[in-house]
Amino acid sequence: MSSEESLSSTITDWLFINSWWLLLPFIMLLVVAAFIVAFVLLLYMISPLISPKPLKLNGAHVVVTGGSSGIGKCIAIECYRQGAFITLVARDETKLLQAKKEVEKFAINDKQVVLCISVDVSSDYNQVESVIKQAQEKLGPVDMLVNCAGTSVSGKFEEVEVDRFKKLMEVNYLGSVYPTRAVITTMKERRMGRIMFVSSQAGQIGLFGYTAYSPSKFALRGLAESLQMEIKPYNIYVTVAYPPDTDTPGLAEENKTKPLETKLISETSGVCQPEQVAKIVVRDAVQGNFNSSVGPDGYMLSALTCGMSPVTSITEALQQIITMGLFRTIALFYLGSFDSIVRRCMIQREQSKSADKRE
Numbered sequence: 001m002s003s004e005e006s007l008s009s010t011i012t013d014w015l016f017i018n019s020w021w022l023l024l025p026f027i028m029l030l031v032v033a034a035f036i037v038a039f040v041l042l043l044y045m046i047s048p049l050i051s052p053k054p055l056k057l058n059g060a061h062v063v064v065t066g067g068s069s070g071i072g073k074c075i076a077i078e079c080y081r082q083g084a085f086i087t088l089v090a091r092d093e094t095k096l097l098q099a100k101k102e103v104e105k106f107a108i109n110d111k112q113v114v115l116c117i118s119v120d121v122s123s124d125y126n127q128v129e130s131v132i133k134q135a136q137e138k139l140g141p142v143d144m145l146v147n148c149a150g151t152s153v154s155g156k157f158e159e160v161e162v163d164r165f166k167k168l169m170e171v172n173y174l175g176s177v178y179p180t181r182a183v184i185t186t187m188k189e190r191r192m193g194r195i196m197f198v199s200s201q202a203g204q205i206g207l208f209g210y211t212a213y214s215p216s217k218f219a220l221r222g223l224a225e226s227l228q229m230e231i232k233p234y235n236i237y238v239t240v241a242y243p244p245d246t247d248t249p250g251l252a253e254e255n256k257t258k259p260l261e262t263k264l265i266s267e268t269s270g271v272c273q274p275e276q277v278a279k280i281v282v283r284d285a286v287q288g289n290f291n292s293s294v295g296p297d298g299y300m301l302s303a304l305t306c307g308m309s310p311v312t313s314i315t316e317a318l319q320q321i322i323t324m325g326l327f328r329t330i331a332l333f334y335l336g337s338f339d340s341i342v343r344r345c346m347i348q349r350e351q352s353k354s355a356d357k358r359e
């Protein structure tokens with residue numbers, strides 16, 4: 001007896017059936033079921049990967065908090081030159097008016113408007129809600145909200161004043177929650193919209209000197225992920241931007257008190273121009289990409305820290321799946337070099353301290 005015959009007879013014996021072909025319908029049923037299961041699984045895998053329809057910026061109303069300076073101002077310009085109507089939000093009115101003039105230079109038609117609103121985005125929700133309402137009355141419902149208002153403090157943990165920890169959480173985190181809360185209901189009703197949170201590379205990796213700043217930027221990621229899951233069925237897309245050091249008045253201010261360690265470590269991913277950052281993050285928000293990174297280090301950091309964040313394209317998913325192990329290996333070398341920077345700086349400080357004492 002051949003092995004095939006023995007197998008079929010074993011099966012038929014076992015099932016008390018004399019002719020194996022009686023099993024054919026069941027086998028076919030099994031095959032069909034397996035196909036259906038595979039198809040459903042594939043649909044499940046693909047469904048989060050379907051890219052949204054890009055937002056048309058021409059004629060759209062874009063609100064930019066922190067729009068009077070640095071990255072925010074460049075984001076406003078980038079949207080304006082694509083035909084958007086802009087609301088700039090910040091505290092200082094003179095800076096706002098100055099920025100409005102700069103943005104207006106990039107008009108592409110004579111209907112475009114730049115509106116300025118002076119408010120502290122972090123202090124009182126009702127105030128933020130009422131100014132957003134005013135802006136919507138003048139320029140229509142908000143199509144895209146860019147949460148860029150923010151500030152930074154760097155210094156060793158024990159040297160940062162205690163109230164700074166609270167301040168940074170208020171401005172960088174709550175200052176993004178409040179404007180978002182003020183626009184979300186209308187966006188859900190209209191079943192469209194984009195919300196951008198400007199985090200930082202320091203919102204993907206905790207670094208020496210950023211014990212107050214990093215947590216406020218990490219927090220935005222948690223907010224963004226949770227919110228995205230809630231509002232995706234309403235066709236609203238969230239983008240988190242992670243820029244490296246960027247040449248702005250904010251960075252110049254931060255550099256005045258930045259520890260040497262923080263400077264040396266941050267140099268790894270260099271300094272970008274705000275125009276370049278604005279181009280990339282606006283493009284990603286328009287496309288509805290959840291993640292927006294700048295530069296090669298930014299790309300690696302984002303792939304490495306994608307965790308359970310949503311994906312918005314098949315290419316992105318494949319890149320993450322393939323590169324994760326490799327990038328973790330590279331990251332270990334970076335971490336080693338950061339540790340050695342910190343150790344060298346400490347030794348140098350101690351040596352110069354003891355030299356001072358001897359004098």
Ligand SMILES: NC(=O)C1=CN([C@@H]2O[C@H](COP(=O)(O)OP(=O)(O)OC[C@H]3O[C@@H](n4cnc5c(N)ncnc54)[C@H](OP(=O)(O)O)[C@@H]3O)[C@@H](O)[C@H]2O)C=CC1
Nearest residue numbers: 066068069070071090091092120121150200245246248250
């Ligand atoms: N520059 C960099 O290296 C990087 C910056 N980032 C982030 O990008 C964002 C912009 O940074 P950058 O362009 O450097 O900053 P700038 O300091 O140049 O500009 C900050 C803007 O935010 C506004 N702002 C600050 N606090 C408030 C507040 N409480 N209410 C309303 N508006 C406020 C400022 O106006 P006013 O003071 O008048 O209110 C200004 O328009 C920040 O969130 C920052 O953390 C991320 C990575 C790198």
Ligand SMILES: CCCCCCCCCCCCCCCC(=O)[C@@H](N)CO
Nearest residue numbers: 152200201202244245266297300330331
């Ligand atoms: C494969 C792994 C690659 C790892 C690369 C790591 C690079 C780390 C550099 C971090 C730079 C942080 C800049 C923060 C900028 C900022 O937010 C402030 N300037 C705001 O004012």
